[in-house]
Amino acid sequence: MSIEEFKYLWDGSETGWFLQHIDRVEWRLIFYFGKTGPSNLELIKLHKIVPELKSLKITSIYNNLKGHAIYRTQEKYGNIESRRLFEQASALGLNVDLESKQVGGYLPISKDNCVLIIEDDNLANRVVGKMIEAGVEVVEIHVD
Secondary structure, three states: OOHHHHHHHOOOOOOOOEEEEEEEEEEEEEEEOEOOEOOHHHHHHHHHHOHHHHOOOHHHHHHHHOOOOEEEOOOOEOHHHHHHHHHHHHHOOOEEEEEEEEEEEEEEEOOOOOEOOOOOHHHHHHHHHHHHHOOOOEEEEEEO
16 A cells, blocks of 8 residues: 555545544563572462562462562553552562553544544554644544
8 A cells, every 4th residue: 555545634625633632651660689589478479469460379489480580561551550559569569660561552543523533553653744744633532
């Protein structure tokens, strides 16, 4: 597909298109241990509060974390959940920190609320760039 096939989105020949920019922050918890990995007490505490570890046996957690001085949660959390888990971990005496990552993107949407999905990421980025350059309305949405 060519970028010219999407010209109607920004040239005014088909009115009513806008860009929706969806923005959100993903949070992970980072736990710090000694060089040999978490102690038995730290393992018990991790098992107690980290959702992704609760269903695992402590021996499995030990085998995965033995020799690792750091553990980053695989699950990503929203702001409220990450803060709650951080406070719980801190209260239990775990050495914990939070890591955030800003993620999001743009979607062309019609006045009829039809979303245009362009599967080629490079082409989609070029189309969005042209729409912004042409002054197409951008509606910002922040998800927390």
